Amino acid sequence: MADEWYAKVEYVYDKTEAVVNCEWIHDLEPPAFDPHVVYRCFWSPIDEDSPDAMLQRAPSIPFLTEEKEKAGEAGYYRACILAVRGRL
Numbered sequence: 001m002a003d004e005w006y007a008k009v010e011y012v013y014d015k016t017e018a019v020v021n022c023e024w025i026h027d028l029e030p031p032a033f034d035p036h037v038v039y040r041c042f043w044s045p046i047d048e049d050s051p052d053a054m055l056q057r058a059p060s061i062p063f064l065t066e067e068k069e070k071a072g073e074a075g076y077y078r079a080c081i082l083a084v085r086g087r088l
Contacts, residue, residue: 005021
């Protein structure tokens with residue numbers, strides 16, 4: 001059984017925190033992360049949404065440069081990683 005990694009992130013523009021699957025963070029190879037790097041982290045207003053689900057409906061995932069709630073659309077948003085943990 002493969003490890004699943006999760007990250008606690010803080011979105012840059014709206015300062016909200018969330019725990020997300022590390023597969024939702026662009027260019028992250030857990031467990032290593034740099035706390036000084038701003039990553040692209042997937043977010044969607046639809047709870048059941050994921051990057052894979054979005055790629056089934058659209059050719060690419062947009063990189064958005066504003067507050068998540070204000071934009072109101074799924075995509076990659078700027079986020080800092082606060083911690084990474086693995087679970088089986």
